[in-house]
Amino acid sequence: MLSRVADTLYWLMRYVERAENVARFVDVGLYLSVDLSGSPAGATSSWEAVIKASGEEKAYHENYSSVSADQVLSFMSFDRHNENSILTCLSRARENARSVREIIASEMWEALNRAYLMVHRASQENALKLRPHAFFKEVKLATHLFRGLHEDTMSHNEGWHFARAGCMVERADQCSRIVEGHYSVLLANPAHALSDAMDPSLVGLLKSMSAYEMYRKKYRRISAQRVLEFLLFDSEFPRSIHACLYRCERSMRAITGSRAGRADDITNQRLGRLASRFAYFDPSELPLSDLEAFLVQFRDELAEVDWTIRTRFFGTRQDEGDGAQSQVLQ
Amino acid sequence: MAGVDLSVYDIGAFFDETFESHAHPREGRALLVKWLSEASPQDLAAQQRTAEQMLLDLGITFNVYGHAEGTEKIFPFDVVPRILPASDWVVIERGLVQRITALNLFLGDVYGHQTIIKDGIVPRGLIESAGGYLSACAGVKPPKGVYCHVVGTDLVRDKNGQFYVLEDNLRSPSGVSYVLENRSIMKRLLPHLVEACRVMPVDGYPSKLLETLQHVTPPGSTEPATVLLTPGIYNSAYFEHSFLAQQMGIELVEGRDLIVRGGYLTMRTTSGFRRVGVVYRRIDDTFLDPLAFRKDSMLGVPGLFEVYKNGRVAIANAPGTGVADDKVIYTYVPRIIEYYLGEKPILPNVPTFACFDDKERAHVLKNLDQLVVKTANESGGYGMLMGPQASDEERAVFAKRIDDNPRDYIAQPLISLSRVPTLVDGELAGRHVDLRPYVLTGKETYILPGGLTRVALRKGSYVVNSSQGGGSKDTWVLRNAPSAHPPC
Numbered sequence: 001m002l003s004r005v006a007d008t009l010y011w012l013m014r015y016v017e018r019a020e021n022v023a024r025f026v027d028v029g030l031y032l033s034v035d036l037s038g039s040p041a042g043a044t045s046s047w048e049a050v051i052k053a054s055g056e057e058k059a060y061h062e063n064y065s066s067v068s069a070d071q072v073l074s075f076m077s078f079d080r081h082n083e084n085s086i087l088t089c090l091s092r093a094r095e096n097a098r099s100v101r102e103i104i105a106s107e108m109w110e111a112l113n114r115a116y117l118m119v120h121r122a123s124q125e126n127a128l129k130l131r132p133h134a135f136f137k138e139v140k141l142a143t144h145l146f147r148g149l150h151e152d153t154m155s156h157n158e159g160w161h162f163a164r165a166g167c168m169v170e171r172a173d174q175c176s177r178i179v180e181g182h183y184s185v186l187l188a189n190p191a192h193a194l195s196d197a198m199d200p201s202l203v204g205l206l207k208s209m210s211a212y213e214m215y216r217k218k219y220r221r222i223s224a225q226r227v228l229e230f231l232l233f234d235s236e237f238p239r240s241i242h243a244c245l246y247r248c249e250r251s252m253r254a255i256t257g258s259r260a261g262r263a264d265d266i267t268n269q270r271l272g273r274l275a276s277r278f279a280y281f282d283p284s285e286l287p288l289s290d291l292e293a294f295l296v297q298f299r300d301e302l303a304e305v306d307w308t309i310r311t312r313f314f315g316t317r318q319d320e321g322d323g324a325q326s327q328v329l330q
Numbered sequence: 331m332a333g334v335d336l337s338v339y340d341i342g343a344f345f346d347e348t349f350e351s352h353a354h355p356r357e358g359r360a361l362l363v364k365w366l367s368e369a370s371p372q373d374l375a376a377q378q379r380t381a382e383q384m385l386l387d388l389g390i391t392f393n394v395y396g397h398a399e400g401t402e403k404i405f406p407f408d409v410v411p412r413i414l415p416a417s418d419w420v421v422i423e424r425g426l427v428q429r430i431t432a433l434n435l436f437l438g439d440v441y442g443h444q445t446i447i448k449d450g451i452v453p454r455g456l457i458e459s460a461g462g463y464l465s466a467c468a469g470v471k472p473p474k475g476v477y478c479h480v481v482g483t484d485l486v487r488d489k490n491g492q493f494y495v496l497e498d499n500l501r502s503p504s505g506v507s508y509v510l511e512n513r514s515i516m517k518r519l520l521p522h523l524v525e526a527c528r529v530m531p532v533d534g535y536p537s538k539l540l541e542t543l544q545h546v547t548p549p550g551s552t553e554p555a556t557v558l559l560t561p562g563i564y565n566s567a568y569f570e571h572s573f574l575a576q577q578m579g580i581e582l583v584e585g586r587d588l589i590v591r592g593g594y595l596t597m598r599t600t601s602g603f604r605r606v607g608v609v610y611r612r613i614d615d616t617f618l619d620p621l622a623f624r625k626d627s628m629l630g631v632p633g634l635f636e637v638y639k640n641g642r643v644a645i646a647n648a649p650g651t652g653v654a655d656d657k658v659i660y661t662y663v664p665r666i667i668e669y670y671l672g673e674k675p676i677l678p679n680v681p682t683f684a685c686f687d688d689k690e691r692a693h694v695l696k697n698l699d700q701l702v703v704k705t706a707n708e709s710g711g712y713g714m715l716m717g718p719q720a721s722d723e724e725r726a727v728f729a730k731r732i733d734d735n736p737r738d739y740i741a742q743p744l745i746s747l748s749r750v751p752t753l754v755d756g757e758l759a760g761r762h763v764d765l766r767p768y769v770l771t772g773k774e775t776y777i778l779p780g781g782l783t784r785v786a787l788r789k790g791s792y793v794v795n796s797s798q799g800g801g802s803k804d805t806w807v808l809r810n811a812p813s814a815h816p817p818c
Contacts, residue, residue, distance in 0.1 A: 002583065110387050
């Protein structure tokens with residue numbers, strides 16, 4: 001398949017996944033702020049966590065002088081100055097889809113086009129004031145629909161695998177950011193650390209990853225250590241970093257036609273090494289105080305995998321910065 | 331509920347394609363008129379809204395890139411179809427086959443032995459001064475000798491219903507995707523009416539186009555790819571490019587995907603370079619190859635023309651076809667048909683004055699207020715003067731331009747275009763239309779039974795271009811009615 005098309009499919013899915021993750025954690029931020037509203041400081045810090053997790057602190061503070069619920073919601077949903085707002089992501093995903101319309105199933109294009117038009121309409125209808133939860137739910141349903149169509153209407157061919165690899169790289173990356181954002185706010189207040197006061201925030205974190213119910217089934221009691229273990233290393237939960245890396249590796253092996261366990265390609269080598277670290281990691285070896293360094297290193301290695309995929313398959317050259325459709329992991 | 335009130339529909343002083351006289355439908359339109367008279371205005375409006383929503387969901391919209399907050403507009407679509415009975419279509423079909431066969435022969439001759447010049451039929455000076463003439467193509471024979479693989483000829487009807495050829499469009503005509511999408515919408519909106527009227531299907535177009543393209547695959551390698559070359563997503567016809575590539579199952583490529591290696595054209599894939607044998611290009615001649623033509627072209631492929639000259643890739647349409655749709659050469663087409671085929675033209679030209687001729691120029695300059703002046707090398711309604719509606723100043727500007735560059739201008743009388751009932755503010759009103767049928771030439775010449783009907787939605791307007799208030803309608807070519815059934 002054309003290198004440009006593979007590149008576009010990979011980024012198309014990354015943008016859709018990113019839009020969904022933004023909708024998830026902003027929605028949870030909104031939900032949590034209700035409980036925290038008794039203490040204004042607590043409410044503000046939860047919105048700060050949202051901005052931090054998005055990786056767009058700089059853009060936010062350039063455009064807004066204070067942190068408030070309304071401003072954060074609008075910044076994360078519709079602001080085109082925000083590279084990662086829902087509207088920006090879906091608009092990019094749509095442009096990418098437009099340029100590979102003939103490759104993806106027409107249902108996929110139509111679903112994505114409708115999703116973008118819906119968000120664009122919402123941005124002009126003051127949806128965040130009138131029906132914020134309904135709006136975020138619509139975004140999530142729209143991206144679920146898109147991924148479902150990807151799964152069930154497109155042949156599971158090379159292009160499909162590039163799209164899924166993109167989806168998994170993005171999800172793993174977003175997961176590490178959301179976890180880091182949440183824990184950094186929690187751990188910044190040592191009085192709260194490891195006490196029951198963390199509960200609402202951890203519940204919020206689990207909910208933002210659609211992980212709350214599955215976590216309860218497995219561990220029941222909420223604990224900072226267990227939540228971390230579940231979101232990073234669980235082999236069964238489909239949004240854990242471990243699960244994402246595993247599926248990404250399977251797609252890259254399908255593309256290169258190599259068997260599991262063989263490092264005959266540089267992509268498989270790097271990806272396999274990273275995936276097995278998560279598969280065989282002993283969570284008790286990860287003290288909460290080391291969490292940030294651990295996640296930063298993970299993202300560096302993930303960025304290396306991403307770069308390998310781009311140079312190996314998309315024809316991106318060492319001397320090139322980002323292509324028009326690509327954006328480096330921050 | 332009462333249907334649309336047809337008694338108030340005014341035919342006016344025009345050729346109405348649906349009604350012969352007040353409330354009397356023409357041949358083949360009775361079922362349509364019955365449906366109109368039974369559908370309530372609310373039904374029609376609802377059908378219209380459904381059609382528009384379908385187009386929006388499909389993303390068949392005008393590009394308004396650059397405006398982050400800009401709204402997207404669909405190409406307006408009218409749900410009342412335009413019907414052409416088999417008796418009309420037969421004539422159009424024969425006329426187009428004749429015309430395009432002759433034009434292909436003409437192109438082969440212009441870039442080959444030039445007998446038509448030597449025999450004094452078309453002056454050399456006119457050919458070589460045509461904007462679309464490419465001297466680099468002299469002596470180059472395209473694979474299988476085909477120049478115009480895809481043509482979209484513009485036809486109009488005058489106040490007597492006579493069909494005329496208005497423009498030949500031999501370069502890379504667009505619009506066929508609207509023909510296919512309009513039909514697909516109508517089949518969903520009004521399945522029973524489409525079926526009852528015995529409308530000829532248009533879905534076969536992508537297969538025919540693929541067959542046409544693969545017919546010119548150069549010999550000598552195993553299955554070289556056929557690709558569609560697009561300028562990219564910012565081109566206004568991008569939807570059509572991706573739609574056709576998808577329907578044919580071929581790669582949609584941009585210039586940056588293609589590279590000439592070892593004397594062959596290849597495309598860059600995730601598993602290395604793959605040879606390309608046929609390029610259905612939707613970019614202009616001069617952008618094809620920065621080494622051969624425009625140096626600043628970012629859309630083309632360096633070295634492509636050399637590969638083409640060596641017969642190792644086919645380009646559809648072939649470079650250089652623009653010489654034959656120059657508007658001055660157009661005035662020679664009837665003579666071109668007679669010269670190569672020994673036949674009288676079946677479809678006439680619109681009477682045209684070529685300003686390079688002293689006598690005709692004098693006539694044009696004297697009658698500017700009654701004529702439409704066009705630039706020889708433009709299409710799509712650009713560089714035009716609508717004499718009867720223009721101001722004195724506008725006419726003076728054109729008179730000067732004509733005097734300065736007579737070769738570049740032609741003039742035609744204003745054709746009083748035929749009208750078709752159209753839904754306007756919930757009521758039916760006559761609106762002017764033109765017709766663009768699509769013609770494919772491979773092993774033989776094929777005419778898609780249908781075409782793009784463009785309609786001037788503004789009252790009284792003759793301008794059907796989408797940029798100036800034009801919309802489109804589905805065009806229904808009817809099957810020959812079998813004798814067992816009464817004609818519909």
